[in-house]
Amino acid sequence: MKKIWKELKSQNVFYYIAAFSITVILIITVLGSYLYRFYYRTIYSDFLISNEEHLRSEMSRHENDMQIVNDIVYQMGLAGEVTKFKLSEKPLAATQLEKHLFQYTTVSQFFQLLLYQYHEDDYLYSSTTSVASDYFARQGCVLESMDSQTVLEELYAPVKELRVFPEQSVTGLWVQSYIGVSRVVLYMQAIPPGFQETLLFFVPDSYYDSLLRNDAEDMRSDFILYKDQVIVSRESRETDPAALLELVKGTQAQRQVRLDGEKYLLSVLQGTSGLTYCSLQSMDIFYNKIVTGQWGIIGLLIVCAIPTALFIMVLSRRMAAKVRKMNQLLDSQEETNYNLNSIESGIQLLVEANELKEKENLQLKKTRFIRNFVRNDFKDPEEVLQASKTASLEIGNGMYVAVLLGERSDSNENRAHTEMLEVIAKEAQLDGYGIHLVSSSQSLFVLFSEARERIEETLDMLFSIGKDCYEEFVMSVSGYHSNLTEGSAAYLEADTAFDNRFLQDNNKILRFEEVSLGDVGNVLPDSYLQKLRQALRSRDKAAVEQAVEDICMRMTQKSPSLPMFRLLYNDIIHVLISEWKAENTGLESIYNVFTLSQCLTIQDFNDLLCEACRLIIETKPEENVDRSRVVEEAVLYMKENFSKSELTMSALADYLHISSVTLAVEFKNKMGIRPSDYLANLRMERARELLVSTDMLIREISRSVGYEDDHVFTRRFKKYTGKTPGQYREEHT
Structure with a gap:
């Protein structure tokens, strides 16, 4: 035993074992620290993401409803035929307006009551009736924080911006007979372009109860702000609005804040409607999760330490035996000391052989990437970038060109190819690779860089190498591309330029931009x-x-x-x-x-x-072609009435008793084309028939297919067929 111990010390095996033991101890210590820090960062990241997703979900739903409100406002601005009248002068017009308002009441569950008011009239209109403005402000709608005079002033104010009035109780028999709630958030919006009309949207508190609902254990409070004012809130604890507004100032995303001596995570998102969405959650939620998980980490380290100690003891005994056995294999000696130098020499030979194999594998990966790149085998740019990383190519998000080399001589081909790859490898801010195209006796290179001048310098060097190494040498270059899914187009451009080598001076680089292609x-x-x-x-x-x-x-x-x-x-x-x-x-x-x-x-x-x-x-899989009644009626109506110039998408929607938005969505989903494009196609096909089969003037054909303006008809016909009406008639008659 003493002899073996002495031999271990003399050949440094003992010191390796000791170093290994210390290293393992350090690894366990570092691993424990890392696991704790990783767990801490992971839980905190999840905590941030959870709050952001929660708030973004609320914002997305509310902003969608606000967009519907905005769409209604602008659609009312276009409906001049049913608005802007005085009830005393046109009493029957109220019925038409009420029918027009009715179509919006089922668009969204956001608002429960929609009112319209023309500033020169003394009445407000709902989808079913009208009410005098003065009666509405004084008795019909009594708001907690607004007196009747303020309500009247807001109704008649031609203010362009959206007005939002905080959640408050509302009384008054007229309003409550429609909404049946006691608290609402009121939105007012003047209708462009004249801003002489106002729409009122009454949103019940039940909507915000559902939107901002939180469980008690979440310890979260949600708020919606507008112009430094809390519009609505749902709180797990009482919060001073002024203190909340002070915290929100300057907050763009998420940060920790202190309120009444306690820590909170404040999340803020800005909506496109101008509303600001806030969420305040106690940091105690995060700390409780950390405390729960840290004992698991400590237990894991203890479990790892015990078998590790046993492993080191067993490894120490086996290591000496393995070193001696390897020495015997390397030195062919029956008795040998624990010579680590012999082992090192043998490992070095294996490493060199492995490096050579890795180099050959890397070349194969680069060759496969270039081949797939110019064949458009990738679905999207992200897949291209991922494949380039696997092939150790830095292609970035800049530009690239395809380069074709031809007319080679066999004697210098490999040397020239190697020199070209070395030039590319040495260039800073540039990468690429080249492959042989056996079927066409060409070489294809693709160069990537974010600097155009860097690519140009490399092209000049590659051309110089080719001229030096080959007796006859041709080099063609595609145009510059930035879309990573256009690899095949770049190859075709380079090939197109190469095909013109007999028409151009191939003593210079042949470029695709210099090839005349026509229209x-x-x-x-x-x-x-x-x-x-x-x-x-x-x-x-x-x-x-x-x-x-x-x-x-x-x-x-x-x-x-x-x-x-x-x-x-x-x-x-x-x-x-x-x-x-x-x-x-x-x-x-x-x-x-x-x-x-x-x-x-x-x-x-x-x-x-x-x-x-x-x-x-x-x-191609079977598709469901069953279209809804709305789409079928729209197609039939357009086929029968496409020649009428007054046929527009708004008129078609009115005929079908739906909104323009609903018509566009249903038609696009079922037909795969916008209704306006479908109508244009009907008109263009009829125009083509009339041009060939009749002697009608262009002006007459334009009128007969629904175009009042001859110039508009001519421009759209050329876009559809590639020719003016006159050119089309001359070619087909």
Whole structure:
């Protein structure tokens, strides 16, 4: 035993064991401190998040209701045909106004009573009746903190800003017969643009009881402020409003405050309506959670310390045996001391072999990232950034370019490629990588940086290396891109510039910006892509084939160049990707930029596009096409009346007895298009028929499809078809 102990000391194994034991003790100590601090920070973070989410939930609900109030105010400002009259002069107009107000009473549970008052009239109107302003202020609505004269002054005041009156009791038989409550918060808003009308919204206390409800054990108080005044509050303890206002001043988010000798967490959020939302919760909630959890941490450390001590004792005995065994393997000796130098030499060899393997793996990851990047295999920019970190590439959120190198000589290819990668690695504020495209005998580099001049300097150095190493060398560069999901577009731009190497001087860098492409919109207007998209959504294979045939015929008539053709099919394939509903399954069958770049004829493109559309239709899940009665009636009404210039979305909503907001939401959800866009499409299609089949003047066609202004009709027709009405008639007749 003494001999072994001596050998351990002589070869420093003993000291390693002692150092290890001390290290373990320190680790446990540090771990305990860290766990406590981590637990403290976690509980405090959860405490902050819980309060913020609680307050944000209240604010979101209240701000949504305030937005409905704001929408009602502006919609009333547009309803001039039923407002701004005196009851004494137009008694029948009151009935129309009451019907108009009725549609708003079911919009929200926020307010319980809505009143309208025209400043030149002596009456207020609800959805069912009217009441004299003087009677309303003196007897019909008696407020706790406002006398009748103040109520009258506020009613007739043309104040532009929202007015909010704090929660207070209300009496008066007229008001209570409608709302049946004793306490309300009153909102007043003058109606733009003249501000000669006022809307009153009575919000019952039951609404705020529900909104600001807290359990007693939460020890939380919630407040809503407006212009340095507490509008409504629900408190777990009495709080001085003046003290609360003083605390809120200068608070933008969350902070700890002291009130009456106690600590609280104050959370403040500012709403877009001008209201300020506050929550005050006692810090005792946080401290109680800390005390509950700290005993668990102490117990955990004790549980860890006991087996650790036993582990060190066992490890000390086994370590000497393992060191001796490794020495025997390395030195091939039957008896040997505990020589750590031999072990170190063997480990060094293993480390070097592992570093070489890691380097090869990193190169493979970078190659895979560049390949996937230019194929648009990533769903969004966040996925691109995550993949770049895995490949140890710092791409940031700046700009990037794609670079194609061609016309290489085999003798210097590897040396040049290595030198180029070294240049990129040495450049500050820039990163990138290059891969070989075996099928096209090219190399593809992608450079990322937040500084354009840094990319330009690197391009010059890469070009210089290529000219030095290759007998014949061509280098093309795409335009600058900042959207990380446009990798394929950058590659196609570089490839387009490369295709022009015989038309330009390849003794300089070929740039995509210098290639003349023409007007893409004149070759293929948006209406062709819209027809293809609608055919895919309706799962109509015949319509899809017709849409593809129309696209190919159009492209044949315009005879686009190869660069133009590639840009056009890139836009078309993006339409297909937007309609692809099968997650990532088979996505390569739909869009592989390296395969599509070999399409050289319209027939090739027609066959490939039809096959892609077939796959989309076969994998597209069945959709529920059952539309509501409102949408069906809206579609039928627009088809029958689209030629009338007075047909607007407001008129359509009135016909259907719904609000414009409800019409827009229902129509968009069921049809996937705004009702105004659907009406415009009906008019444009009818105009196209009249231009081809009749000799009517442009002015007459404009009137017949619902446009009073010829210039508006011409501008919208060109946007829809890519041509003016005259050009369209000349081409199709």
